[in-house]
Amino acid sequence: MTQQHTRQQHDEIAHYLRTAIREGYFQPGDELPSEAELTRKFTSSRGPVRQAMSTLRTEGLISSGRGRRTVVLDNVPTQSFDDIISFSQWCHNADIVPGQRTQWVTRRPAEKSLAASLRIPDGDPVVSVFRLRLMDDVPTMVERLNYPLEVGRHVLAFDTDSGSIYQELIDQGVDISRTSRTIDAIGANDDDAALLEVPVGTPLLRVRRRAFTSAGELIESSDDRYLPWKASFTMNSTRGNPSSMALTSTHLGDI
Amino acid sequence: MTQQHTRQQHDEIAHYLRTAIREGYFQPGDELPSEAELTRKFTSSRGPVRQAMSTLRTEGLISSGRGRRTVVLDNVPTQSFDDIISFSQWCHNADIVPGQRTQWVTRRPAEKSLAASLRIPDGDPVVSVFRLRLMDDVPTMVERLNYPLEVGRHVLAFDTDSGSIYQELIDQGVDISRTSRTIDAIGANDDDAALLEVPVGTPLLRVRRRAFTSAGELIESSDDRYLPWKASFTMNSTRGNPSSMALTSTHLGDI
Structure with a gap:
């Protein structure tokens, strides 16, 4: 039961942060609340908070941190x-x-x-x-x-x-x-x-x-x-990942 | 030595086909020369020809074939x-x-x-x-x-x-x-x-x-x-692979 409860809490925290980012409550570049703030807000231990952050990192919504502050990334939803x-x-x-x-x-x-x-x-x-x-x-x-x-x-x-x-x-x-x-x-x-x-x-x-x-x-x-x-097109690129979109010089013959 | 020779021949055939596609000698939709034609052209056995075709398939330059004819695909080079x-x-x-x-x-x-x-x-x-x-x-x-x-x-x-x-x-x-x-x-x-x-x-x-x-x-x-x-942008999409580029509806507030 404790395990179950913890899993739900991790999902709940991730859902809260994801929604807040998607709805613009946290803007790209904004710092996320600290681990301590989130544990207080959700009356949670650090485990579920860390798990939620890890999920959002995997989803590309927040920065890797690397010991620095964790910020919301400019995120373009991929399209099917x-x-x-x-x-x-x-x-x-x-x-x-x-x-x-x-x-x-x-x-x-x-x-x-x-x-x-x-x-x-x-x-x-x-x-x-x-x-x-x-x-x-x-x-x-x-x-x-x-x-x-x-x-x-x-x-x-x-x-x-x-x-x-x-x-x-x-x-x-x-x-x-x-x-x-x-x-x-x-x-x-x-x-x-x-x-x-x-x-x-x-x-x-x-x-x-x-x-x-x-x-x-x-x-x-x-x-x-x-x-x-x-309507406009948006796309994100990250160093080290080749882009599937290419800027192409137009040959006169194509006009 | 035979192994070495074969590997070079495979590379040579792949290089020939890749260059011919890139330079437009074979256009998208064109059928590639048959295995038999390529073995004759390169005085090769079927092994190196098949290996070269497999390389080009992996590179996304030619169709999977699936028993049908092998054709050149519209290919957009990825960009770093x-x-x-x-x-x-x-x-x-x-x-x-x-x-x-x-x-x-x-x-x-x-x-x-x-x-x-x-x-x-x-x-x-x-x-x-x-x-x-x-x-x-x-x-x-x-x-x-x-x-x-x-x-x-x-x-x-x-x-x-x-x-x-x-x-x-x-x-x-x-x-x-x-x-x-x-x-x-x-x-x-x-x-x-x-x-x-x-x-x-x-x-x-x-x-x-x-x-x-x-x-x-x-x-x-x-x-x-x-x-x-x-200049223009070009991009390829394949069913089952989400696109990293999204068409976005523009909100009036962004104008």
């Missing part, structure tokens, strides 16, 4: 593969209601540049979707999706105003295993400006994504443009 | 901590000559928002640097760096037209252990436009970075603005 690829999923996690207004869905022969980006022969059929995405009913992002017909036929059969195309593809058994993304900035064109209700030329955060099966077949080429005051 | 934080280092790796034209270096009392971003009291001294960065003599990025005086004194003593401030800080023994970055888009202001030689309002890729010591002390707050046709 689904969070990254699905606007709907991402909104749900942030307690935001995702929305979509489909502008059009077409099946058409791929013109040259689209065929190249999907690595299919010119003129092969592709399915393209043009949607405005909303956060809590506010225009946020313009989405251009393109699929080879084999995948796109699932999109043609789906009500694209009803929610996540990504989830529908997964439900239909499409193997989406890897994505490659390029992030840059671009001015809103006429279509973007009209949908996002901003002037033409407004700087947008652009994410171009290609998705692959586990065998390396390309099954999606997309272009998402976010209002930068609605 | 130094590559990410240092424009100079990043250029060197890309065979680009980095340049810098310092506009000013100042020591001044921190006004309110800068003090908050460095988590120091209002009016505490900060060292700020405003530089244009160049790639092969072409204006590419506008850099705004801010340091608390304890770190900034090294910058005051450094010729900021001579190269990497980051390298200088490392050489001076400053402990730069972690960074947190936020990536979005912003229109060029008057200063950006003049230095980058583009119209005011041109969309720029903005990277705001904060750097920390291993104890979690904030030692830099910076704002880099890239011409998006000169």
